[in-house]
Amino acid sequence: MSKRAERTQTFVERYVNGEVCADDVDDYIDAWHAHPNHQELHEFLGMSKEEYAAWLRDPEVLAEIARARRERRAFPSAE
Secondary structure (H helix, E strand, O other), X not given: OXXXXXXXXXXXHHHHOOOOOHHXXXXXXXXXXXXXXXXXXXXXXXXXXXXXXXXXXOHHHHHHHHHHHHOOOOOOOOO
8 A cells, every 4th residue: 555545534535525524623633732743733634724714713614615625616616
């Protein structure tokens, strides 16, 4: 198995795939605090700075982030 295939998926990748629910983000944040590294939290979660800022303002935006990822379009959408 390649190193790339062994990489752990981020919260957002798993959320988009339906493997975790929105409330599971707290477990990822706890893991980030428990195992500090050189990643910023938004990177660890798998969010861009823009996605992270929007999510901090309104956690409900996570569904829109996932929709944008599934539809392979930019977030925020320019609708």
